[in-house]
Amino acid sequence: LKDPDPDVTRAVWEGKVPMRITMDPGEAIALTSRAPAEAHFLLAPRCSYIPLLVQQVRQFFVDHAGLSFAGDDSEIWFESQGVPLKWHYPIGLLYDLHVAPVCSRSGEPPPLPWEVTVRFRGFPADKLIRVQSSMTVDAPQDHFMAMIKEADYLRSGSIKKVMSLSKQDQTALWSGISSNDYEGFWAVNTRLITTDGAPKSVPVRIYVVGRSVVQEPVAPFESSSPANTLSDALARLLPSLFQPSTPTASPPPSPLTLLHGVPAPLDAPLLWLSQNCAYPDNFLHI
Template identity: 25%
Template structure:
């Protein structure tokens, strides 16, 4: 897991990740015969859909009706929130990943009642900067380092994100002092590497465990009906009201016991757990999310007094479905998005309590 060349090997994989898209122009906006074929494009996982418009529009410009562009994307009837990274949207909305991912693009009729306004790259940039400020406040208790960035550093940081340049990003972001946790797991993997080639977090305590840390997390929860056996049969999401969204920090302390991804999910969703469970996804006797016996949760049918509990069926981060016992510090240091939030998609299935 060397950090030569800027970032760890895992970070380089994450930054190089992309989602193949097949973009269709909405039928209501087609003014030519035959209609234009779909556009095929590779979308960076860490990027944002509006940043693709300059590449996509030439495919459809000759077919558009007159009027000003108000671009937005849709997936099976669901307008896509432009400020969520493309990879996180894909992980959340495609239970069985589509390749290519078929999206519809609109240049007219912006759904302002569902989506916040987007004025192209500038809107995405300032949304990114604001998220970075929020993350800095969570990590350090203030966002002074972000507020005091020079114009040239801010421009270089954004350009590194825009162009997927990890080395440039690491160079600029290191000035922001947003280190969260010492990754003891990776340090052990690097134990055979010469010390001159290691980047060691000096915030490890005398015993080698990690210091207290706060990790900014954006958690997206999709609940699947109890009658669905296979996750690929999950119904499409046609409303954002069907997605639970949690913007919360995970706080943990240096201790002998490894703080795992399972521990982090338990911290984020304490209401789901009432006892210690083994970190295994989708098992009937381990890794389940528990609720208090007799507690009724959303989705339970009160008329029949059926009580349901949520069971974790799938966890995705950067397109990866990690084992829940993986050290959370490794996940944070390698799979965090450039705005210093960790985006986690979780699929829950509601099952009856017997």
């Protein structure tokens, strides 16, 4: 197998989402001394995670709005259009999930910056997992490494590659994300995703509005056919939405399919996409 293309992996890594973060009006009145609070603008890496923004956002509202909040960071949460944002999803995936459905219905281009509300009260424990961090356990890092191990298992049938990494290398994966260090991350990750032969399956998750997340093993090759494409995988996993073309007929129009905020190349080999366009957790999130 070929090594990942650094031009592609770097372009994916450098993708960002402009965000405009405001306080909930009711909380702004109750918790700040200078209401209405200003908005906080930032460029969030698509491959990063909401918990990595918390300290920066909290400090901004302390400095610029006189925020009086003595609670733990684990009590802080974010929402978009009234829907809580799942902190264990990459930021780019969150943006696509919350913005794309609205745009597809209206025909309007995606709104930028992304309007997000930070909340300091009323943590929705029935909808979100509470982030609990301590000196020994970092929940976001722990979840990320669990995803890395799951991806490794789907590719090879074991997690030997991940478990054979030194503690320093395992730490380098998460610190690469938290410090936006492309070289540091890929120096380790390349060893996880390159194999001597074809992997057993490709780690992929598919998100369809109004449905549960679809995750099933998808082989990169079939014994009697060339490399499986993304279109092949979608037709297999979601036959009601994606129908393969035939020699005598073209398939009906497919739903909008996004990968990193752009229309996914349906004719691209699934294995190539997995090596070059996966999120840092090594899953294709489509």
